[in-house]
Amino acid sequence: MKTPGSEARTRLLRGMMRIRLIEEAIADRYAEQQMRCPVHLSIGQEGIAVGVCATLRAGDYTMSTHRAHAHYLAKGGSLKAMLGELYGKETGCCGGRGGSMHLVDRSVGFLGATPIVGSSLPVAVGTAFGSQLQGEDRVTVAFFGEGTTEEGVFAESVNFAALKRLPVVFVCENNLYSVYSPPEVRFHPDRDRVALAKAHGIAAGKGDGNDVEQVLAMTGEAVAAVRAGSGPAFLEFDTYRWREHCGPNYDNDIGYRTEEEFLAWQAQCPVSGYRSLLLEQGVVDGAALDGIEAEIGREIEAALADARQASFPSVESMAADLYAESGGL
Amino acid sequence: MKTPGSEARTRLLRGMMRIRLIEEAIADRYAEQQMRCPVHLSIGQEGIAVGVCATLRAGDYTMSTHRAHAHYLAKGGSLKAMLGELYGKETGCCGGRGGSMHLVDRSVGFLGATPIVGSSLPVAVGTAFGSQLQGEDRVTVAFFGEGTTEEGVFAESVNFAALKRLPVVFVCENNLYSVYSPPEVRFHPDRDRVALAKAHGIAAGKGDGNDVEQVLAMTGEAVAAVRAGSGPAFLEFDTYRWREHCGPNYDNDIGYRTEEEFLAWQAQCPVSGYRSLLLEQGVVDGAALDGIEAEIGREIEAALADARQASFPSVESMAADLYAESGGL
Amino acid sequence: MSRDLTFTQAVREATDQCMAADAGVYVMGLGVTDPKGIFGTTLGLEEKYGPERVLDMPASENAMTGVAIGSALVGMRPIMAHQRVDFAILALDQIINNAAKWHYMFGGQCGVPIVIRLMIGRGWGQGPQHSQSLQAIFAHIPGLKVVMPVTPHDAKGLMIAAVEDDNPVILLEHRWLHNLHGPVPEEMYRVPLDKAAVRREGGDATIAATSYMTLEALRAADDLSRTGIEAEVVEVRSLKPIDADLLVESVAKTGRLVVADTGWRTLGFSAEILAICAERAHAHLKCGPRRVALPDIPTPTSHVLAAAYYPRAADIEDNVREMLGAPPAERERDGDTTLLDVPDPDFTGPF
């Protein structure tokens, strides 16, 4: 994989900035109690979503979990439809049926996110199986947290993907916590997810989720190999969730983690670190960045206004769509 | 672990001979249609059950699966209660409620066998957790087939055992098949169960299930370490199921495996191989073996007669024991 | 053109025709390619359609159900088979949380056209963990369709309708129906997934039955008829959506209802039929409706206990007679219970 050029690097930075600003906008407005659904923000974890999705084609598939905003946005999901969904409006990507934990935008290959831990993993593998059966050269990326690997379905999913050499990349975001639970209460210190994946017979590696170019490089290589038919890959990236598990606030005071730990990770911010690097290297200048920021700000304001103004779904529509109408074979 | 003396070696041989003869007696009589339940015979797999259980104390726990006869017998489970159960009688170890797939003999620490693949694994881990909480130095052995490792609950069970450093030994009997399904349709050729276990953070090893002394030595070492607090161990032993997956017959003709494969494994018979060895080394002589065989034969005949003569459970008792009567804390 | 086929052959033919008609249809499940081929229902398919479209799988019920769902999201139409409904309990997460809800919760954008075939074991000491009859669980979950064919004709027609449907369909097959034979048209045809069928007309009582219990209900109706009591037998082959209208209509006519279901009594499918008829046909009911169902205990293994555990025609008959104030039928007590734990006398176990 060749190193990205200036334009690509600026796109990476812009992608992360955009997600950061959108998530912060949500956090800022959450207290207004108009977004009446649980939200699991991606702030601090933008590098992985952006680095990974930059390696994908429009026709490739991705799926995610309760913490899906960054993945959805990085894959190109509609911001208006996402905010509409958070506001419970009919313009939402699920027409208000799902909320933040159920994002979908099929037009860009983001096939869905579901909040039962582990539940979207085998579904993602199934989309890759579908691609294989159909002779398509699509790749599927399954995003999930490290806690998800404790569910049995993770092992089952990796095993079947390995068996069939499916075009799927498992992207594990290791942010240390599963809700408030630290690693010590969840697995043996010697547990090694990369080794687990390899023991199933697939390629696996580990990288720094705060370094978007490392994510890009590792994923790019994996995606190329997977697309070429090498079988699945597992990639784990270290990262950190800055805000509370669910909700808009910081929660370093409630006792499950320390302010020091948080600050150490914040110092490695994937967005500001990369921003400084690109400025330093002259890839972008401050004015250009201001322009980008302003542009994103306008996009967010417009999408927020849209979401606020949109109609709620009609009560009469509530029972619709329980079943799909069938057209036969 | 010191090598076993003559008496211990003879006991090992006798244990395997006994299981073989019991299983053959069941197979011979199955066509009489008096044992009206599915039976999964252990013929060919005796070395593991006997080698493993020889390392255990009476107070140690074991649990098993649909293919439990050898484990139950090797741990000291009552033959009469087992045959009674197969005949559906009230003298059966479950009073006829369970059949061959649900053996139990709490008096010898055989806490139960259940035929939902993987379902007894976490339960076995739970008994070890109980022992740990109670400060007991018991060890639990969980027996299961290699197919069981495909269920997610296997990974979950190993993970929790590793986390808590529980006194449990996972004994995987790799007989190549899951019902009629060969490895090729179930996992990647590079899948490595020993590596999987190690990646969870536990000790693991692999041995020859046809060599009872190797089983004994490896398990003895593992059990001693586990009892001393080292945390769980995973052991895999290669073996082969001689008869059909379920039922009394040979089935090398139906197409899922070859007669040659069967013959090659039969040539490594754990029982006759060890018998020859002990004869050759003068540990036992032919007359002694004849005596043992006759003695086992009498035991089997008596147990069979007992099972045939025993009463069926009364229809009136059918609804009893749905709930345990509670005595309070 | 109709031939005489077994239920097994009918299921296989339906699968075969669906696979021929649509390259998206594939078959997956433990043992679908093995020499037994899910009690014969998948035999020959791998040879005909290749190992990509007919595949055995690891013992990973939950993930494999997710795989089926994922493939369906991108245009495939999987048919999954489990040799026992009990094994599908491991997959309830994917079935309940994902398959059932996907279309609704994502705003109606994408259906999940999967068929899950579940076998209900019975007899020959299958026991507590291999012979549950869990249709009530599936029929409780919004978003699933649930059918239980009885005749070979319906086995084929419901199977084809299920595969063509864009929703998850649970198709429960009772092992004691697999050898049943009857006329089955050669061409592809559909039996609607939401209609019950009147299998025998009568004016004195309605016997609503599911799955294998339909055969027992028909036996009971025969016996009753010999003493002048005419029972109407309604086969509830579609559990969800349920054909409530037909049930209510029949009960309105007969004024009496006995429901015979293969599942447990409490909260079993029989409870729903009673509830519907109590709600909608109360004025027509001449007496309280009744349930003939499994007692609320796990399946005991010993054939002696199993004989007492499973209700039969006689139990249905007794209930109808009691409702009508007719004296109990005279009959002999069971002699040889071994005859009652196999589907037919030729059976020599094990399953």
Add this chain to the structure above:
Amino acid sequence: MSRDLTFTQAVREATDQCMAADAGVYVMGLGVTDPKGIFGTTLGLEEKYGPERVLDMPASENAMTGVAIGSALVGMRPIMAHQRVDFAILALDQIINNAAKWHYMFGGQCGVPIVIRLMIGRGWGQGPQHSQSLQAIFAHIPGLKVVMPVTPHDAKGLMIAAVEDDNPVILLEHRWLHNLHGPVPEEMYRVPLDKAAVRREGGDATIAATSYMTLEALRAADDLSRTGIEAEVVEVRSLKPIDADLLVESVAKTGRLVVADTGWRTLGFSAEILAICAERAHAHLKCGPRRVALPDIPTPTSHVLAAAYYPRAADIEDNVREMLGAPPAERERDGDTTLLDVPDPDFTGPF
């Protein structure tokens, strides 16, 4: 001595007292030791009893349920908690195949004394996968006991009875009950696991309610009373075993039945109550019984839809009035639906 405690405090006190009384009792579940302590119900227990007996766990619901079972087989008495009933679907294999059947299938040798606490989410956009109310599934399975406490008093008493019981007990807690407060005796006491409770007497109609719907039923009864209609409210806090006698007695007295349940309509727990009363109280019923339950669709997330999705006192009231031929009550249509998706006005989300 009785104090005024919340439901949350009552559950915590029950757990505390059981742990003090029996060293075999331990508490396990995702988050039981975290700063939120399962909505406050496990707070302080780790400090008091140590990390061996109060433990967080990996996200491995099925295995951890097996672990609970295994430990129970050797003398422990685990209390497991899941923050949503939806997560327990992953553990149904161990619950249905093992826990429920163990005592029976192994011939009555060994009970499985485990308590599984399951939270029913509601409101604030919990949506399709975080607010199911699956009591009907558990109550269908022989061998399980299933309770749904409503008052703080019963929360404590049922919890203690559940822990002391030698069988698997499923205890479902509705999130909208956690802040309810009321008198709770200080000492250890038991509320029987198989008895319903009459919460209000009346002769015109029986409203049988489960869990949170009891509060709506009492509101409905209040409103009805204002127009001279006296409803009897029976709280079905024990779903299995069910107190059928009390229900039948009440219906025999009132002649009318409306069941208000937190679950789905089809094959929901309301179906069983209708079935029981149809069977045993047919002669007393003056009209068809009715169900007030969730429509058969997944929970929609948007509060506007959720407001229409969840039935309330008004729905119960309307049904009772219709049965009595009384004119519909006059009331205003919902204005601000945001008020309906939180348990109390102070709530600021998220759960």
